[in-house]
Amino acid sequence: MRRIVATFYEGVAEDEVLRPLYPEEDLGPAEERFLLFLVQYWGGPTTYSDTRGHPRLRMRHAPFAVTPEARDHWLTHFRAGLDAVDLTPEQDAQFWEYVTHAAQFMVNTLE
Known part of the structure; x- marks a missing residue:
């Protein structure tokens, strides 16, 4: 799982559409949160929920303009x-x- 997430964030770091959606200069904390979420989702320890509460993915992403273009870029890096x-x-x-279903669910604007 760690390799999947690390490869994903290597792509995000260089992506002109996605990188601006991450307010932190250092992507390390976001990478760790994503890793903990995926580990928990796929049946591992509940460290994500224990430290951050219920995932509430749509709520956590609501402040950011997640467009269909951003979704497609996100999926490209996850595929990698x-x-x-x-x-x-x-x-x-x-x-x-x-x-793919989760990424579509996060789209909250067409522009």
């Missing part, structure tokens, strides 16, 4: 993360299905 690890086709499909 999945491609960086050795998942079975079934695991890959299950992960991809989740993130």
Whole structure:
């Protein structure tokens, strides 16, 4: 999971659409939060909720303009993360299905 998230954030760091959505200069804390969320979502320890409360993904992303373009960039970097690890086709499909639905759910503006 760590490799997926690290690869994702390597892409985000250089992305002209996504990088401005991250207010922190250092992406390390965001990377760690995302890792903890994914670990918890996929059945690992509840460290994310224990430290940050219920995920409430849409609420946490509401202050940011998440456009269809941003969604597509996000998915591109997540796809790179999945491609960086050795998942079975079934695991890959299950992960991809989740993130594509989650990414669409985060879209909150068309502009």
